[in-house]
Amino acid sequence: MNYLDGFERTVRCDGGDTAVVTADGAERTYDELDRESTAFANAVHERIPDARCGTLARNGVETIASMIAGQKRGRGTVQLPFRAGADELVRMLDDADADGILFDDANADLALDVVERAGLEFAVHAGDASLDDGRAVSYEEFVADAPADAVVERADTDEYGVFYTSGTTSRPKAVRFDQESMWLGATQVVMEMSIEPSDVALVTTPWYHMVTSDAWILPHLLTGATLVLQPTFEPDEALELVAAHDVTGMLAVPTQLDVLAERQAELDLDVETLDYIRTGGAVVSASLVERAAEHLTETVYNSYGMTEGGPNLAYAHPEVQDEHTGSVGRESYAWELRVVDSVPPDEDPNPDAIVGPGGTGEILARCEGMCDGYLNDPEAEDDLFVDGWLRTHDVADVDEGGYLYIVDRVDNMILSGGENVYPQEVEQVLLEHGSVNDVGVVGLDDDHWGEVVAAVVSANDDVAADDLDQFCVAHRSLANFKRPRQYVVTTDDLPRTDTGTLERATVKERFFSAVRDGGSRAEGENTT
Template sequence: MRLVDWLDKGASLGADAPCLTMDGRSLSYAEVQALTHRVARGLNTSGILPGQHVAILSGNDPIAFACVFAISRAAAVWCPINPRNEAAENAYVLDNFDCSALIFHSKFADLVDELRSQLPKLTLLVCVDAEQPFAPSLDKWLNGIDGAPFTAAPVSDLAMLPGTGGTTGHPKGVMLTNRNLEAMTALTLMGYPFEGRPVYLAMAPLTHAAGVLAFPIMAHGGEVVIMPHPDIGEFLTLASRHHATHSFLPPTLIYMLLDHPALPATDLSAMQCFWYGAAPISPARLEEAIGKLGPVMAQLFGQTEAPMMISMMAPKDHLNPDGSVARHRLSSAGKPGPLVRVAIVGEDGGELPQGERGEIVVRGSLVMDGYYKNAEATTEATLNGWHRTGDIGYVDADNFLFIVDRAKDMIITGGFNVYSAEVEAALLAHPAVQDGAVFGLPDDKWGERVCAVVQLRAGQKADPQDIIASVKAAIGSVKAPKELEIWADLPRSKVGKVLKREIRALRLANNL
């Protein structure tokens, strides 16, 4: 299956069914197909050959997302550009990833105009929605383009070239093949509930998880309802109006959803699968979500290099056989998928026995082909044929994977290993805490001391020492923060993750 085959599969199940919907207007599968044929032929006519790289710079937009499938139909490679990145980072990605064409939304026209003189490799610029002085609109560019079916023959299996989302250094280009995306989609379809024709509500960026999770929806001929801007109130309105069956949100937005005053009156009875992932979730708030949203919560764990489905926890896995919440499992990342192998390895690279903590490694068709033009980084991420995730975890007797921390976030204090994710989970169990970050700072006595910064839930007040005491009661004094600050807000990445490194740098600077 090529990436465009998911669209064509959905069309075969009902060409007139709604495919992409936004602001009350739907494009049918037939309409999206027709657009992709024209855009693919337009790329070919403009000299974009199979195997060349085509970038898309846009917020959530149905026409821009349709162009993803057109790129595949043209046998080119999709490079998703995060619109929230800094200009210099996007310029680096466009140049280093050898992009020949850029399809962009008019909201980013000024940015493109600023960057284009630095990007001589770009031979084609097209604006999705409005003509620019330096680029035609999509409609004008397609004027005179034959609408007959067009599909180019691929020169390789490379389908997608996203950048890593690290907080230091330049992004690395992750070479994802059609085989990788097929494995991801197959795992999704195997591991989670899909009854009837699904309706997927996409509030998260289509450049990230929200985009690739549309592929299994299309495999069932489902509808993708796109939100142009993140808004929890509007999310609830649309979920009820469209009888949404599937959605994905990172934990931070789930916490906001649970606290929203409109939630109790919102009809979410059609929901089958509410995915969460991209960052650790508080077990206490996950249990709250199951109580408020129903037994629909579904975890996924992956990374750009092995997208989405290294391990999966279906809604049923959150419950005991008697229907009660399986509290002992809520901090798990689920079971390794049936199409991947997962192992835990020690510092010497040897596999560790069940229950022991070490680095999580994975192999299978889900794993990338490597980093683009970066053999050294590819080698560093590979260990005896396994892909190194950089996460520390263990597998229990029931084959559930538990992630205890990122390897680089582990704190060694007084000779003890403290996993920041475990401390963060204890912090978020406090009723006043909305979100937080735990990190180590240099300490003359302990080597490192455990520190924390938290953000409180709206309208809540709390004393830092009371929060620390609650953590001590839950996991012991060694792991509890030695100091804790309350901030009005926390710095976050483009996809909503708390930027722990930035918080630590600010705290470290204040201590000097």
């Protein structure tokens, strides 16, 4: 079965029910969304029958319609990240063999620049802004002039679309998925969270991420539930939408969950309908789960995944949080996971070198729904698999019950004095300090130790580096060699991706470039 079959079943059964609602009040029933996506598919097919179409827009009706339209064509939608620059977007469209683009008001200037540089066949503008240069046709006209009751013959690819990886350690890579994989992933999420037609789900993370698409939008459409679309995350508005629409579920990465709990504590809005929150993308601390339970809902699902794997590889039901706080759970329904001895990123791990309970190693995964590689990047594709297993590059601890706790990325490992240090382990300790809001740990080159551990701490209070160091000394779970030897204390927010992943290269460049270039030492050097 493929995802489009599932969506068409929803239209047959729940056609008159509300599929999507926007923050500004626009609505579509399932019947209306079906007709609109069909018309868009036909209109695109008439212009570029053998090419893909990209979408550069915030969360909205048009983005949802484009996701479905790509499947109806069999030439999947290219889900473009609107935070990318023009040069990068041109490369992405070229990698994905896309020859058209749909864009909204918020991305109009960027999109028109990309259209010119990429020499696209056409551009479609969804929004109210006045564009007088004639380079784009309005979405309403584009759809209105196309038949809405006849679907173009599907290509033999049965594509869902193209995603791009976050690009935190290298340039973003294009990942193609077919409709069967997306159906499997969406169905898995329906099972994990028992999603029902009566659910109302807030969409506040960017639609173009795998987690938002296959772990949130698609599962709810598959069951006939309602999506409430927030164009871009703003915490007060998100809470107001929960209250106004009786939202039952929300997807929020840890940084969002943190600020939502903080704002709800101050606003005290009526969010009692909020029955569950799905989170992931970064380590979820015990204190964050406690704050979410106090101010939002006690039902927090923690999950773990990667773009190349679909919606998620593992998940932790809320009931396991008491005894396994911070765990991402165990393998999800469609997956087989192994934790094996870690090796450097440029070496292949041995899939048979499985670590036992209490051990630490790299996660390998396999599933019928995982991707089959990257578009136009054979070198990266060769590094993605080992003996049929998807290599995640993520390191995890395994407890006696087989529950996984993400430690860090193999790529982030700091080698200091011959010892391995995983930055996220150090970050979780420092986050327990009462004055600390956020932490970024990196390795800095050192002539004696090879690398030394350095930490940037974002704090509201005036906390000294010596205080932070003494806190680490007193913390029983942190070995001495893992303690940061340099600190920078700042009131700035640390750079993170949409899904909450720390941008370590940016942290190192912004806060420690003076050290690297031979300048002054970072504030609070600790050499003990």
